[in-house]
Amino acid sequence: MNIEFEPLCDLHGGSKLATRGYLCHMSSRQFTITGFIKLTRFWNLLIIVFSQYFTAVFLVSPGKVWDINLFFLSTATVVIAAAGYIINDYYDVKIDLINKPERVVIGKDVARRYAILSHSVLSFIGVAIGFWLNWKIGVINFLSAFLLWWYSNNLKRQPFVGNFVVAFLTGLSVFLINVLYGTHQPLVTIYAIFAFVMTLIREIVKDMEDLKGDNTFGCKTLPIIWGTRKTKFLIYFLLTLLFGTVIYINQVYKQLPQLYFFIFLFVPLVFLLARLVRADTKKDFYYLSQWCKVIMLLGVMSMVFI
Template sequence: MAQESSQTSTFIESLLKLTRFGNLVIIGFAQYFTARFLIGPHTFTDIRLFILSVSTVMIAAAGYIINDYYDVKIDYINKPERVVIGKHITRRYAILFHVVLSSLGIVLALLLSWRLVAVNVFSVFLLWWYSNSLKRLPFVGNLTVAMLTGLSIYVVDLLYGTHSALVIIYALFAFFMTLVREIIKDMEDLKGDNTFGCKTLPIVLGMRKTKMIIYGILAVFSATVLVLNQLYAALPFQYYTVFLFLPLLWLFYRLLRADMKKDFSWLSAFCKIIMLLGISSMAFV
């Protein structure tokens, strides 16, 4: 009995690790904050928002599983301590979980609207395509993940049909920050990606040119936020200084000096902190 209990516990821990449980919590957190603070307090207890959040989280979890399924060999080089498939969960079970979670995410969307069903079907297909081939192409894979992250914010507005400028601004924030983080992760994973023939930006262009691209993305992002704010939202500039521009300046400075795997790992984690700061700032809007 003790051995069975231990095996079950290990299996559950491995499944949570495989599906990036912490990231799933952030997705749900972001959607609830978007609805509560950018659309209206009445949304917080709306069962439709709960269904939307659960379906989004399921599809994201399925995406993490299929990504690790295709990346086992690369991950043994880049992050051997994080490999789950083949160690604690078989490849057959991984595919089963992927199919079940993806299907449930689509079925739940049927309770909301056909537009959200279309979004979820599109997301499932894109996540599979990304894991299978797109992530091995320069910039295309990064763009795919960034778009899906921004979409996870925008679908809240799609559910309620408010056409909120603030939701669009935050969806763009999620898009740009994820795009930067994905490129930085490619810089961190250069060795394994190069070994298995991936054509990511750092491999194709080199580190220096890849950094220049990130600087350009950060500049475009900052300008876009300021323009949209001026045209539609008109929030105080101090708001952006504290929650966005100061963290971005620190990111810029650390990226300028980064040249080792541990540096890029730190930058990737810091991008996630900026994302959390951005989500939290919704409460002050």
């Protein structure tokens, strides 16, 4: 396998990346399975699968676990999400070399040409499966794939709108269960809102974590426009909404054990709030971002008790 040294070019056709120097990467034919798995965020995709299956089985009907349509819906959602992760990393190579150089995959483990090809193929598969299932799901999947591309290409560099898009699509992945089965289960909508708000918080926290690289390349994220202190106040407000959602679920649907509610939902949210108040470094915000993911998983698991 050939190793070659060449300047990393601007993915938007601009000048070469002078701040990083030369990037040592594999040949243009390079493609590794481990690199692809890393690129598509395997564990995040697994959370999506669990979210949709738990929503269908515990909030709609236990018999749905073996439903072939649910399997295909989950498959379509996962491949579109994977395509979104790929195109996001494709456009963000330069920024990631500053924010998280050890996690850069494109140009090293997966060649750029294979990355863009994988994105196109996975997006097509996800949209095609969607139309096969239901024309409404097909339209939603098409718009989701488009929004993920637009987010990666432009929206994520704008204040708040990029965060909102990712959060909206995350909540939508839960709400799709109602669309698939033609139901109007209120709990599905409530959990979709929970996923939306929790993801919105995590995306804003990630912007604070990536402040240095985003600022270097002219991104206009909330922490850059408002500063970290004001951005934290927005997260405090969102956490208040999240506390309200969790308390509402606990009060209206009494099946949720009080011990689970207190230990696995309320306490982690309080802990997140306390750590956010003191957070100041990149490491602090990375920790909070991972903790947000844990809370999302605990929220999904709470469906078992509904």
